[in-house]
Amino acid sequence: MKSLKPWWSDGGSLLHLTILLSLAELRLDLDLDLYLLFPPRTLLGDELLLQNGQTSHIFAHRPFPASGGSGRAELLHPKCWGRDPAAPPEGLLLREVRALGVPFIPSTRVDAWLVHSVATGDADGAHALLGAAAASSAGGVGSGVDGVSQAAPGGGGGPRAVQSSPLAAGEEEKAPAEPTAQVSDAGGLASERYQNGTDAFFSLEDLFQLLSSQPENLFEGIPLGDIAPLPASINDGMNSPTHYNVNFSQAISQDVSLHEAMLLCSDNTFRRDPVARTSQPQEQILQLSSITNTEQTLPGTNLTAFLPFVDNQMRYLSQDHLYDLDINIFDDTNLMSLATGGFDPMEVSWLLEEPGYDSGLSLDSSNNSTSVIKSNSSHSICEGATGSSSDFSHQDLEGAVGGDYPEPSKLCHMNDRSAFHFHSDLAFQHVSHNHTYHLQSSALESTSDSFSWPGKSQKISRYLNDTDRNLSRDERRAKALHIPFSVDEIIRMPVDSFNSMLSRHYLTDLQVSLIRDIRRRGKNKVAAQNCRKRKLDVILNLEDDVCSLQAKKETLKREQSQCHKAINIMKQKLHHLYHDVFSRLRDDQGRPVSPNQYALQCTHDGSVVIVPKELMIPGQKKENQKGK
């Protein structure tokens, strides 16, 4: 391996894997591809828990038409698995996929670790793993499938329990001159082991062991040409030893990007038709579309499936088709929609042009348009194969957000990765190459120029299906950008988790911008709701206070009235008492005392004396007058 660097770095630069005549690297590449052969029935956006606690998401999912609904799922990015070589991901998909009831689960730890090692540029770790695996295979040390997770990654010990594989010693002892038979037998055993109804998958361990056990024989014995007829059907490929077309000389002589390996080849691997290989690119793609729908496809059991990027298809997939790894998904959304005939630019641009939207989706048009144009050229296959735009447009909106995921069979997504693979969809069998590129620019103009449309809501609603109509604007945007988190999750996530999530996942600038806007708007929405709630509470409390104060006022008024009444009664009583006292008073001559001339006055010792009014203190006079 001559060069290895993270292929997500440098804004989409590719990791070119110059494949040498090295079996280890061959195995490595095989594992890379195999890793993509996830079991079916996973849905786009499925969050996969890794044993190391990290998560990843299925970002692409392509069904195998001939396998009765089975398919492959691809993780969002190896970057999601963490970058610490000391803590390789474990348990990849194991519990989840088993919970889904799929018949086969690829090896967990080693495969993830291999991809992880390659993706992170840790070639030594990957090679050490491979070497350890080979040594383990030769030494016959292993503990079964579960032993995979027990092995120490990074070359410490044999990470793969090769001996426990159903392809154990018997396969290793096969004649070196019959490598293809080994492959076939391996596939047969594997299918025998894993076959379950229409779903059968080749075990990574089986393949790994096969390659590890007799590398020289395998490598040298594989003919350069087609050595055997294609299997007549999937079942043939599954249940009987079958020869496959494996051209290793071509495989090891090409500079292939990891992106190609991961994103392009997995589907292409199932094309075995030599005629199709020699066809023109577009024709090949079309043939590929149809081939994948026929019994010629053999999911998981054909060795060619493990050598996708060594297939001749890579020849016509020029770098123009691949060169922008950093193409953001939204660009792909535009592309796929725009590239299809009869597309209405509004169908895409409304996602960006809804009023008040400033998340940068539209404003970042310079970078956006660039990537779109790039992806435009790189998506000629997809554009030509799409044919119909409406279905795509709606399916595109059904992303990972909100937990409302489309069925795998519908998952022909807009991103550049899956766009290369959607030939597996039956809908693309009878499509023509309609390169309506002009629509793209018009859409871009519309997305970048206008921010308000008259009657836009009605127009927008026309493009929303029932599901999307129930989604919020941010949810639709998030779907359009294939953001692998729910809006609720983005909003409610703690700050630390949010920041770590942004750093852990491979997200384009647009995605990050949208996520931050979603979070900001969501937080502010909640804050506004709380604010209004508080304001309403304050108003209600004030109203309650007014009511209580009014009631208290009434009570005080009643008490005052009662006091006045009591006072008047007391005055009346005092008046009567006063006159009663004077009526009984007599002076020393026996004459009645006139209350007009005298007054009753209380002394400090409590006694009552009769005082002439002219001798009274003025204040006492007033009191006596009041009492009268």
Added chain:
DNA sequence: TGGTATTGTCATCTA
């Protein structure tokens, strides 16, 4: 068709 309530969003302020 106008009024009103609700809600989302942005700008700005505040802690």
Added chain:
DNA sequence: AATAGATGACAATAC
């Protein structure tokens, strides 16, 4: 200085 939350103001929408 940066940031999250609070809040006023405005617009869109539904009734």
